[in-house]
Amino acid sequence: MAKNIIVSNRLPIRISKVENSYKFEATSGGLATGMKTIHEQADSLWVGWPGIGIDEIEKEAWIPLEKDLISKAYSPVRLDKEEVDNFYYGLANKCLWPLFHYFIEYSIFSESHWASYVAVNQKFADRVLEDLAPGDTVWIHDYQLLLCPQMIRAVRPDVTIGFFLHIPFPSFEIFRIFPWREELLKGMLGADLIGFHTYDYERHFLSSVKRILRLDVAFNRVTNGLREVVVNTFPMGIDYEKFHRAAQVHLAQKSAEQSELKRQLELHKKGADSGKLILSIDRLDYTKGVVNRIKAFDLFLTKYPEYLEKVRLLMLTVPSRSDVPEYMRLKKETDEVVGRINGKYATVNWTPVWYYYRAMSFDDLIDLYMTSDIAMITPVRDGMNLVAKEFVATRVSGDGVLILSEMAGASKELFEALLVNPFDKNAMADTLHQALTMPVEEQIQRNTSMQKRLSRYTVAYWANEFTTALHAKADTQEENEIPKVSAQTLDAFASSYAKASKRLLILDYDGTLVPFNEKPALAVPSPELLDCIKTIAQQPNTDLAIVSGRDQAFLDKWFADHGLILVAEHGHYRRAKNEAWKTSVGTQKDWIDDVLPIFQAFTDRTPGTFIEEKHNSLVWHYRKTDPELAAERVVELNTVLSSLISDQLTILDMDKALEVIDRQVNKGTAVAELYANDHYDFVLCLGDDVTDEHMFVSLPDDALTVKVGRKPTAAKYYIEDVAYVNKLLVQLTQQ
Numbered sequence: 089m090a091k092n093i094i095v096s097n098r099l100p101i102r103i104s105k106v107e108n109s110y111k112f113e114a115t116s117g118g119l120a121t122g123m124k125t126i127h128e129q130a131d132s133l134w135v136g137w138p139g140i141g142i143d144e145i146e147k148e149a150w151i152p153l154e155k156d157l158i159s160k161a162y163s164p165v166r167l168d169k170e171e172v173d174n175f176y177y178g179l180a181n182k183c184l185w186p187l188f189h190y191f192i193e194y195s196i197f198s199e200s201h202w203a204s205y206v207a208v209n210q211k212f213a214d215r216v217l218e219d220l221a222p223g224d225t226v227w228i229h230d231y232q233l234l235l236c237p238q239m240i241r242a243v244r245p246d247v248t249i250g251f252f253l254h255i256p257f258p259s260f261e262i263f264r265i266f267p268w269r270e271e272l273l274k275g276m277l278g279a280d281l282i283g284f285h286t287y288d289y290e291r292h293f294l295s296s297v298k299r300i301l302r303l304d305v306a307f308n309r310v311t312n313g314l315r316e317v318v319v320n321t322f323p324m325g326i327d328y329e330k331f332h333r334a335a336q337v338h339l340a341q342k343s344a345e346q347s348e349l350k351r352q353l354e355l356h357k358k359g360a361d362s363g364k365l366i367l368s369i370d371r372l373d374y375t376k377g378v379v380n381r382i383k384a385f386d387l388f389l390t391k392y393p394e395y396l397e398k399v400r401l402l403m404l405t406v407p408s409r410s411d412v413p414e415y416m417r418l419k420k421e422t423d424e425v426v427g428r429i430n431g432k433y434a435t436v437n438w439t440p441v442w443y444y445y446r447a448m449s450f451d452d453l454i455d456l457y458m459t460s461d462i463a464m465i466t467p468v469r470d471g472m473n474l475v476a477k478e479f480v481a482t483r484v485s486g487d488g489v490l491i492l493s494e495m496a497g498a499s500k501e502l503f504e505a506l507l508v509n510p511f512d513k514n515a516m517a518d519t520l521h522q523a524l525t526m527p528v529e530e531q532i533q534r535n536t537s538m539q540k541r542l543s544r545y546t547v548a549y550w551a552n553e554f555t556t557a558l559h560a561k562a563d564t565q566e567e568n569e570i571p572k573v574s575a576q577t578l579d580a581f582a583s584s585y586a587k588a589s590k591r592l593l594i595l596d597y598d599g600t601l602v603p604f605n606e607k608p609a610l611a612v613p614s615p616e617l618l619d620c621i622k623t624i625a626q627q628p629n630t631d632l633a634i635v636s637g638r639d640q641a642f643l644d645k646w647f648a649d650h651g652l653i654l655v656a657e658h659g660h661y662r663r664a665k666n667e668a669w670k671t672s673v674g675t676q677k678d679w680i681d682d683v684l685p686i687f688q689a690f691t692d693r694t695p696g697t698f699i700e701e702k703h704n705s706l707v708w709h710y711r712k713t714d715p716e717l718a719a720e721r722v723v724e725l726n727t728v729l730s731s732l733i734s735d736q737l738t739i740l741d742m743d744k745a746l747e748v749i750d751r752q753v754n755k756g757t758a759v760a761e762l763y764a765n766d767h768y769d770f771v772l773c774l775g776d777d778v779t780d781e782h783m784f785v786s787l788p789d790d791a792l793t794v795k796v797g798r799k800p801t802a803a804k805y806y807i808e809d810v811a812y813v814n815k816l817l818v819q820l821t822q823q
Contacts, residue, residue, distance in 0.1 A: 090223030091131040092555065094123050095216055097176065097232035099162050102139035103153060110145070110153060119229060119254065121327055122547040126227075126555065127161065134162050135215050141169035165215050167208065174204035180232045181409065187266060188231060188258050189375040189469040194414055197267050206235060209275070213239035220244060225558060228279070230254045235271065238278025248562040250554060251279035252322070255471040256497070257289040260296045273301055277312045281558045283322040285472045285497040290321050298715040302744075305715075314572060314798035314806050318561050322554050323501055325546040326477045332543075334454045335482035349452050353402075353459040364399045364524060367460035369453075369475055370467070371408040372445070374418050377468040377493065377510040378405060382425045382441065384466075384516035389433055389440065392521050397438040399524065402460060404444045419445075457482040462523045464491045466510040472497040476505070477542055486532035489523040491516075501541060504534040573794060573807040578819055581772065581792060586823040588770030590629050593820075594759055594783060595813075597636035597643075599743060599776035600796050603810050606712050608700065613646055617814060623821040625651040633762055635659070635755050637747065637779060639702045640669055658740075658749055658779055659758035660704040672753050679737060680706060683748055686728060694721050704750055711744035722746060743777050756782030763787060774813055775803075 100120035102113045114120075127134050138157060142150065157164050167175070178201035186194035213236050216226060220240075227250040228236050237249050253276075263269060273296060276282055284290045294305050304311040308319045338350075346354075353365060366385070370376040385401045405422065409415045426443045433440045448456070457463070463479040473496040480490060480502065490505040492498065499507055508519050571577065585591060595601055598611060605611035613621075625632045633653035636643060640656045640663075647654060654663040663669045684701070687708050691697045696713030699706065708725065710718040725746060729739055738751040755775075759782075763771065773783050776796035784793040784802040795803040796813060807813060 090221070090225070091133055092126055092129070093216060093219065093224055093226045094127060094132065094134045094136075094229070095212060095226060095233060095236060096123075096134070096136045096229040097180075099134055099136035099138050099157070099164065100124070100127070101157070101160070101162060103145075104140065105144065110140075110149060112156070115139075122324060122551050123229075125548045126551050132161060133219055135212065135219070136162070136165060137167050137172075138162075138164045141172055142166040143168040163215055163219055165212055167211070171204060171208055171211075174201050175208040176232065177409075177412070179205040182412075183266075184231045184234075185255070186374075187262065188255050190256075190258060190262060191374060191469075192262065192265060194374070195265075202268055206271075209233055209235035210239055212236050213243075216240055217243055220247060222246075224248075225555070225562075226250065227252070227555065227558070235275035236278075238275045241278035248558060249279045250281045250283070250558040251276055252283040252554065253289065253471075254285070254324070256469060257284060257293045257296075259292050260299050263292070263296045264300065269296070269300055273297055277301075277303075277310060277317050280315070280317060281554070281561050282317060282319045283554055284319075285321070285323050286500050287321050288500075289471075289497075290319055294319060295716070302711070302715070311798060314808055316798060318557075320557065322550055322557075323497065323545065324472050324474070325542060325548075325550045326474050326481060327548070328477075328481050328539075328543045328546050331454070331457075331478050331481035332484065332539075334450070335458055335484045338451070338454050338458055339484055347452060347455055350455040350459065353455065364395075364462065365460045366399060366401045366462045366464050366520070367404075367456055367479070368401060368464050369404040369456065370406070370465075372405040372415060372419060372422065373408050374414060375467055375469050377466050378403075378422055379418075379425055380468065380510055380513060381464060381466050381516070382422070382429065384513040385441070385464075385520070386425075386429050386432070387513050388517035388520045389429075391517055395524065396433060396440075397435060400439070401441045401464075402444075402456070403441060404446075404448060404456065406447050407445065453478075454482060458484075460488070462489045462491060462520070464520070465496065466491065466493040466508060466516065467496050468493070468510045470496040470498075474498070476502060480505075480535060480538045481542055483535045483539070486535050487528050488535060489526055489531055490535075490538075491519055491523055501545075502538050504537050570801075570803070571805050573805050573812065573816070577805065578816055581816065582819050582823055584792075585770055585772070585820055588629075588768075590766060590768045591627075591631065591770040592763065592766070592768040592772070593624065593630070593632045594762070594771070594773040594787075595632070595634050596755075596775035596777070596780050596783075596796075597634055597638055600774050600780075600810065600813055601634075604711065604743060608709070617817075618646070618650070620814070620817045620821055621647070621652070622650045624817065627823075631665075631762075631766070631768075633759075635758060635775075635783065637702075637705075637707075637742075653762065655755070655758045655762075657702050657704050659753040659755050660750065662758060662761075672758065679733070679748075683729070683733065686725075686732070690721060690725050694718070697721075705747050707742070707745050707747045709745045718744075740779055742779065754782045755779050756786035759783045760786045773803075774807070774816075 096119055100115050102115050103110050104113055126132055154164055182196045212233055225248045226240060229252050237251050240249060297303050297310055298305050310317040368381055370378055389396060426441050430439055430441055457479050465473060465476045467473060476490060476492050476498045492502055492505040492507055493510040494507045495510055506519050506523055508516050598604055601617060602611045602613055631653060634647060635655040637658050638656060640661050643654045643656050651665055653665060660672055661669050662672060683706055687699045687706055691699055694713055697710045699708055736751055737748055740747040740749060771787060771791035773787055773791060774794045774796060775783055781802055793803040794805045794807050795801040796807055798806055
């Protein structure tokens, strides 16, 4: 039976050493909670690190521990302490974490960390491959495993892979700083479906894909070789019922049942006239904006002194990476700022900031949420922020105000909250005043709306929506896919080729025989390709034609002495074997003088573009320019040209180029004439762009037509890329 394989840096269960034995502890957090329902299904396996270095466990102890994990449908990845230091604490958290959260100054670019990151990602991929069976679906999570999708894809191209990033994806200007940026993008694009919390992150990712990898992006779909990768937004939810029910239980508690924390909080509220509690709760991390928040509270007390001795900021900061220098400095700064404010405002009976530096139990967390009147959640950058959602879920009486940073992913959903810029301390202080004076009716109205949304889009709903989209992607791809040229297909082509009495091979040049080059003059055939083509052309009863948009001079330079049929400029010029060039029709070239100034004007104001002038066409190349600017210019240029040119001309939307050419001739008419000249019982035609579609439709039904790359086509087959075309030609030389 096919199964779902979940892959994350850590398992939702952790092994810890206690004296001379080991114990399992369940881990908490959004990912563990979110994937719980999927993992509890009988057809699930979770791959991850169990939280302890393999070199910290005696060999004889590891075997029963691993068996115990496997019995719970966990597949542990063995990492030693050095790997954890270099991979997790190194590249993942000293480089990717700060970079993706826009803290460039904290990012450390280390070759050794990168090498470890690659090696550990391969370990995860290998572990998945060990457990992978036909029909399985793989869902990989987060920034620690960005290379893993492509590593699995390279070995098992048939498998369905999803990837979800739980932190922000930065803008192109930030992401481009990363030295191994191409490798990361290619790693992620090994997935079939890539998910982000917000549309902003999706947009940033697609922008980087277009600008760095130069891949075609149409809306939210990336053409990656023969594959189409879907990129979409899936905002992660919480276990709403868990928090809402717990709050209802705590609300009904009698005084004797209440925790010590709850009694302390209630005492504050009774001790002050209109006493209010403002909750600040975060991991101690520089992305959370803790210091800015405290300073904004300081400013609030200065601007609104009437709230002195009436409000209190209750700060809970959960220890995080406490041995990392940046976090140690942040802890020191936080302590100092809290001490300064308390020293400035405190009285005998009132301290403005209650500061807890520790983790809290679930029940204490519920008490904090419920007793607080305001939650001030203001990270300077956050992928989602589930704490904000948890606070709203616990407002069972409907009152309470959420102040939320507009830099948190959750702000896109919780827009009824009071949204603030976490860098604007003055506005944050004023927003605190707005929250404290907000009528209860307005509080209830805002919270009710947010609660309805959160109760629908829960964490279970999020997980199911992603997996449904992933399976739908796999089904759609299978339905729409025309056959790919596989090893078996190559053998079948070669067999038919060998048996044929008269053979015709028709080959496009750019994008088919050679990869595209930013400078077309440098896209030249390799000696191996030339030898291969010459060998085929010299085989008996075989005609080989190169049908290209290139001009006569280029084709002559490389292929004149090889005994080929050559067709230049999309069919305007033709040369039979060892004969002179002939013009297909008498064309007028006066139009070039009219169109060339238009091309020049667009080139002047679009950096990175250039013009190629042929005998019977003009080409505007935009491969090297910014892809989004190019998209605008192409629409604009198309509009201008369409309004000016006559019916005699046509505009071809090429691969990163626009070409204006005589409408009377195309590759299809040239190929139809070739085919009509002889009786062929084997015809093979390969091409990669829109001009080659004319060839595919003009050939008879029994011709083998092959599109290079995965694009809409009339061809009967896809082939991966130029390398596979060369492989096919080599196989034909052996017949």
